[in-house]
Amino acid sequence: MMTVSRWKIIAVVAAVLLSLLFAMPNVLPAPVRDGLPGWLPRKTLNLGLDLQGGSYLLLEVETDALRRERVTNLVEDVRKSLRDANIEFSGLGVVGDGVSVRITDGARLALAQAEMGKLAAPTKTGTPDLVVSRQSNQTLRAAYTDQAIREVSTNAVEQSIGIITRRVDELGTREPSISRQGENRIVVQAAGESDPEKLKKVIGQTAKLTFQMVDTTVPLGEAMQGRVPPGSEVLPSTDAYSPAYLVRKRAEVSGEMLVDARQETDPQTGQVVVSFRFNGEGARRFGAVTSRNVGKPFAIVLDGKVISAPNIINPITGGSGQITGNFNIQSANELAILLRAGALPAPLKVEEQRTVSAGLGADAVAAGQISTMIAFVSVLVFMVISYGLLFGGVSVAALLVNGLMIVAAMSMTQATLTLPGIAGLILTLAVAVDANVLIYERMRDEVRAGRTPLAAADAGFSRAMITIFDANITHLGASIIMFSLGAGPVKGFAWTLAIGVFTSVFSAVLVTQVLLAFWFRVARPKKLPIT
Amino acid sequence: MTDSSPPRSGFWPLIKIIPIQTSFRLMRFAAPIALVSLVLCVLSVGLTAFPFKPPCGGLNCGVDFRGGTVLELSTAPRQVDLAAIRSALGKEGVGDIQVQGLGGTTDALVSFETPEGVNAAEGVETIKRALVKALGPTKFTKTEVVGPKVSGELFSKGLLALVLGITMMMTYIWFRFGRSFGVGAAVALLHDVVLTFGLFALTDLEFTLTAVAAILTIIGYSVNDTVVILDRVRENLRKYKRMPMNELLDLSINETFSRTIMTGVTGIMALTGLAVFGGEALFGFSVAMIFGIVVGTFSSFFIAAPMLMWLGVKRGEEEIEVTVLGPASRA
Numbered sequence: 001m002m003t004v005s006r007w008k009i010i011a012v013v014a015a016v017l018l019s020l021l022f023a024m025p026n027v028l029p030a031p032v033r034d035g036l037p038g039w040l041p042r043k044t045l046n047l048g049l050d051l052q053g054g055s056y057l058l059l060e061v062e063t064d065a066l067r068r069e070r071v072t073n074l075v076e077d078v079r080k081s082l083r084d085a086n087i088e089f090s091g092l093g094v095v096g097d098g099v100s101v102r103i104t105d106g107a108r109l110a111l112a113q114a115e116m117g118k119l120a121a122p123t124k125t126g127t128p129d130l131v132v133s134r135q136s137n138q139t140l141r142a143a144y145t146d147q148a149i150r151e152v153s154t155n156a157v158e159q160s161i162g163i164i165t166r167r168v169d170e171l172g173t174r175e176p177s178i179s180r181q182g183e184n185r186i187v188v189q190a191a192g193e194s195d196p197e198k199l200k201k202v203i204g205q206t207a208k209l210t211f212q213m214v215d216t217t218v219p220l221g222e223a224m225q226g227r228v229p230p231g232s233e234v235l236p237s238t239d240a241y242s243p244a245y246l247v248r249k250r251a252e253v254s255g256e257m258l259v260d261a262r263q264e265t266d267p268q269t270g271q272v273v274v275s276f277r278f279n280g281e282g283a284r285r286f287g288a289v290t291s292r293n294v295g296k297p298f299a300i301v302l303d304g305k306v307i308s309a310p311n312i313i314n315p316i317t318g319g320s321g322q323i324t325g326n327f328n329i330q331s332a333n334e335l336a337i338l339l340r341a342g343a344l345p346a347p348l349k350v351e352e353q354r355t356v357s358a359g360l361g362a363d364a365v366a367a368g369q370i371s372t373m374i375a376f377v378s379v380l381v382f383m384v385i386s387y388g389l390l391f392g393g394v395s396v397a398a399l400l401v402n403g404l405m406i407v408a409a410m411s412m413t414q415a416t417l418t419l420p421g422i423a424g425l426i427l428t429l430a431v432a433v434d435a436n437v438l439i440y441e442r443m444r445d446e447v448r449a450g451r452t453p454l455a456a457a458d459a460g461f462s463r464a465m466i467t468i469f470d471a472n473i474t475h476l477g478a479s480i481i482m483f484s485l486g487a488g489p490v491k492g493f494a495w496t497l498a499i500g501v502f503t504s505v506f507s508a509v510l511v512t513q514v515l516l517a518f519w520f521r522v523a524r525p526k527k528l529p530i531t
Numbered sequence: 532m533t534d535s536s537p538p539r540s541g542f543w544p545l546i547k548i549i550p551i552q553t554s555f556r557l558m559r560f561a562a563p564i565a566l567v568s569l570v571l572c573v574l575s576v577g578l579t580a581f582p583f584k585p586p587c588g589g590l591n592c593g594v595d596f597r598g599g600t601v602l603e604l605s606t607a608p609r610q611v612d613l614a615a616i617r618s619a620l621g622k623e624g625v626g627d628i629q630v631q632g633l634g635g636t637t638d639a640l641v642s643f644e645t646p647e648g649v650n651a652a653e654g655v656e657t658i659k660r661a662l663v664k665a666l667g668p669t670k671f672t673k674t675e676v677v678g679p680k681v682s683g684e685l686f687s688k689g690l691l692a693l694v695l696g697i698t699m700m701m702t703y704i705w706f707r708f709g710r711s712f713g714v715g716a717a718v719a720l721l722h723d724v725v726l727t728f729g730l731f732a733l734t735d736l737e738f739t740l741t742a743v744a745a746i747l748t749i750i751g752y753s754v755n756d757t758v759v760i761l762d763r764v765r766e767n768l769r770k771y772k773r774m775p776m777n778e779l780l781d782l783s784i785n786e787t788f789s790r791t792i793m794t795g796v797t798g799i800m801a802l803t804g805l806a807v808f809g810g811e812a813l814f815g816f817s818v819a820m821i822f823g824i825v826v827g828t829f830s831s832f833f834i835a836a837p838m839l840m841w842l843g844v845k846r847g848e849e850e851i852e853v854t855v856l857g858p859a860s861r862a
Binding site for chain 2: 441
């Protein structure tokens with residue numbers, strides 16, 4: 001009998017009502033939506049950056065550089081520890097991804113190994129992060145364990161995310177989304193008409209700030225010709241006075257000790273400056289250094305470039321000071337933001353950028369709306385022409401419910417609707433009638449086989465179900481693959497397609513069945529209008 | 532006609548004039564058509580692979596897979612000076628410069644490759660400034676920069692997705708219907724994918740991530756279409772135990788013919804709207820999809836079905852066995 005159980009009717013009615021509720025915010029104007037009571041859903045479709053405009057940046061934390069830096073530092077640590085223990089050595093240097101050193105006195109090899117072993121620190125699981133092993137020819141090799149390297153990388157990526165978040169927030173970017181991707185990548189998404197250039201500049205700069213003494217023992221000209229005293233280095237400069245400076249390698253105070261930095265205008269000179277304040281330890285160190293070196297120049301170094309090298313006029317013991325340099329208001333402000341947010345633990349590289357202007361996004365939305373409407377209407381008209389007002393109309397009703405459910409599900413889950421996603425939506429609507437067609441064609445078959453309309457309708461539903469299941473599972477499979485392997489916009493497409501598979505089967509099977517059952521009960525037909 | 536629905540003319544609903552069961556004898560042409568398909572496939576592979584230049588060969592790969600930079604810019608309301616763009620880019624020392632006008636005379640599409648060793652995403656701002664200098668006030672409506680690492684990954688992931696997609700569909704049909712069905716559907720699927728690649732190579736449509744999505748969707752559609760027919764074949768195998776295979780296949784195709792046409796037509800209609808009004812971003816996608824629907828339908832008829840005839844299907848006396856021949860049992 002073409003009767004449907006009560007739960008099917010309830011399911012259909014409930015689904016339609018819930019979908020209406022969740023889809024409704026999309027048609028309400030923003031002020032009305034904001035005035036809704038809290039228990040009502042108010043989320044609208046979450047448009048992707050290609051539709052609302054904005055920037056997508058894929059950043060890679062250069063953990064390799066970090067690893068190299070750590071190994072380089074390890075050389076110095078080994079040198080110090082062996083010297084402190086009065087052990088003679090030679091050939092100290094980086095070999096592969098470890099440090100190798102030859103101990104001159106073979107009898108002290110074990111002692112040297114123990115001394116170097118003390119450099120190790122425990123990892124999260126308690127195992128040492130450094131392994132010192134004996135090689136041939138009285139050589140020792142110290143290398144960080146794989147786990148330690150992974151831990152450092154993971155920490156670096158997590159720290160970077162925190163720092164980037166602070167920097168982007170300070171820029172005043174509207175609702176940025178910053179998330180980790182894979183091992184060492186970070187995705188930054190900023191919607192709307194944000195300036196990608198500024199974003200990249202603020203994100204990509206390491207912002208490692210150090211205060212180093214200028215080395216005045218050798219004139220700069222000689223140093224630049226290669227006569228660099230040990231422990232010093234020549235750094236390029238961005239100030240107006242000198243193309244480079246010879247500075248001591250040792251950082252007296254560094255940016256981590258800053259607690260605040262602001263862009264200001266010096267009331268006396270009218271120059272744009274960045275003022276800063278140190279924490280307790282920074283203030284103490286800065287005070288000590290400046291007291292010892294009154295009258296001498298010190299260099300303020302940012303990412304390996306000297307931004308200014310003023311002379312120390314008085315000891316600075318209050319823990320605050322200012323950086324003068326070649327600034328305008330904007331660049332001083334950017335530096336202040338960077339200093340406040342802190343330095344990145346490792347360099348960042350932008351590997352992928354996709355920026356769409358809001359205007360282009362709006363054009364895409366308009367194009368998407370028009371083509372969705374056209375697709376919808378043409379399918380509706382075609383179904384009514386093909387199957388008549390009743391059966392065509394029923395599939396149209398199913399299609400409308402389907403569309404409604406997709407919009408509701410997308411709004412509810414806040415899945416991103418991208419431009420390819422709109423294509424997925426259109427395709428879903430077109431293919432959704434497939435289930436209806438399968439059912440109707442099956443009914444026609446059954447009538448031809450000599451069944452009564454009622455029996456034909458019943459058999460049509462139950463037999464078509466197997467095929468509908470088989471056919472839709474293939475679409476679902478394809479969309480799962482796309483979702484797990486595809487990048488941004490394709491993911492949106494896959495998600496839309498997957499939601500569409502469920503809503504299509506639900507609406508084509510259940511909605512159609514409930515409506516037709518109602519018609520059978522009321523009209524008691526002796527012939528199906530599609531035969 | 533004691534029908535309760537309102538009286539209507541003889542031509543409406545349209546479905547009444549489509550016979551419930553057509554009687555095309557398609558299997559008679561299966562062999563020659565398969566031969567033609569084979570030739571087309573070989574041609575497509577050739578077009579796609581030639582000139583054997585990695586990674587894209589004969590495909591017009593987009594920035595997604597090739598890496599590089601694409602800019603869309605507008606100097607509206609002034610006309611855009613394409614020659615000035617070219618010379619400005621030339622001075623910046625970037626390679627593989629392509630400049631073309633875009634919808635009207637005020638917009639342009641620019642693509643180029645940043646030389647090795649320079650971070651493309653950082654370099655693009657310098658290039659934008661150079662373009663503004665050459666063109667006057669310019670709005671950059673779209674900026675896409677894909678580094679070599681990412682493009683390589685997108686390429687291998689796309690390829691993996693296609694391989695996985697085909698394998699998964701094949702396995703599903705194999706388990707659900709048996710070996711011959713699985714092989715038939717897989718061959719039909721490969722045929723569709725190969726021909727779609729051929730279409731991209733032949734028409735120089737840009738091959739992007741969205742194109743991979745289109746091909747995966749075509750895979751889904753093609754299998755969907757094949758499954759509907761195979762479902763009927765399986766049913767008829769149970770019903771008509773003595774009917775020759777070619778007649779049985781013809782019968783099954785004809786029984787499902789009106790459904791195949793109806794679904795195909797609604798799909799193509801919707802996608803045509805998308806191709807015309809969806810903007811150029813979705814044009815390639817829509818064209819590929821329309822092509823896929825046509826080819827998918829074709830291959831269900833002329834590849835997947837006759838493969839059953841050629842490979843043979845186990846027909847039990849009582850009932851067709853749904854033989855599950857996993858790879859293990861076929862050692």
